Amino acid sequence: MRLPLLIVCVTTYAFTTLSHAAGIQVGRTRVIYDANKKEVALALTNTEKELPWLIQSWTDNGDGKTRGPFIVTPPLFRLDPQKEQSLRITWSGQALPTDRESLFYMNVRTIPAIEKDNNQKNVLRLIYKTRLKLFWRPEGLKNTPVDACKNLRFSQREGQVFITNDGDYYSVFDTLRISGKSIPHVDMVAPKANATFPLANTANGSKVTWRCITDYGNATAEFTTRLTQK
Structure with missing residues (x-):
């Protein structure tokens, strides 16, 4: 008889230089998107020694529901142990204010793999979501x-x-x-x-x-x- 799998979602917020969502290390605590760039990269590293993680990423407008004006690639992928891959964030072209920064949020959801030996066990599976501020920075802003x-x-x-x-x-x-x-x-x-x-x-x-x-x-x-x- 196969016992049920319990799934719990945990949301974390990035405050320090490197943010961790269990086995996944996020390379920064905020994303600055300068308007003169074609894209911005966000590095992710799987620090696990044996297990892969499934990574899902997207942006929102701050309400946690409405998607932000950015395309994240790849939106869903597997990250093997001890490997690094960068998410590429690209502006969709939606009109944004040009006289001030705009704030959005970058979401990185990480889902751990389950060891084969645990397939028939009652397993607590934690799904982590890291949420970072994403600042859209137009050209020509005053001062710093x-x-x-x-x-x-x-x-x-x-x-x-x-x-x-x-x-x-x-x-x-x-x-x-x-x-x-x-x-x-x-x-x-x-x-x-x-x-x-x-x-x-x-x-x-x-x-x-x-x-x-x-x-x-x-x-x-x-x-x-x-x-x-x-």
Whole structure:
């Protein structure tokens, strides 16, 4: 009698220099797609010594459902143990804003093989999905992502803190503290936009310190400013 196979899906997010989804190593934590390039490569390595993995990849617009304006090849393939293969990401040609970055997400789903000896056993099979930010970067943007991060403005009104990004790039926080208190639930600020979050009993002039994540997955220098009244 063949016993049932239990399948569990685990989603991981890339934060460090190299992301791991079980036996699959993803070569970066974010994808930067410069508009002047024909394609961008994302390296995957199977670190297993014996078992292959099945790899499925696609992009989405951020809602986890709508496919992004990129073609990923190969969309589905087998990666043998101790082998590396690159995914190739190509823009579909869909019109996108030219005065600021646009954000999408790259998804890499990895499905492990099952050893032949386990065919008749009750097996817990984990399917991993790694999700990375994919930034579409048009030509001719002003300054740099680090400049956008450095020039963020922080203000408050009626228990709300406003973060204003006047730059052309997304600012993704590595750390953010106000009066020494860590603010973990603020992820990023879109270009030419504001992010708002509640923070009661914050005094005008409170010290704000922050770092952003660079294109290479590490942190910028720490920046400091004062909280102003909006």
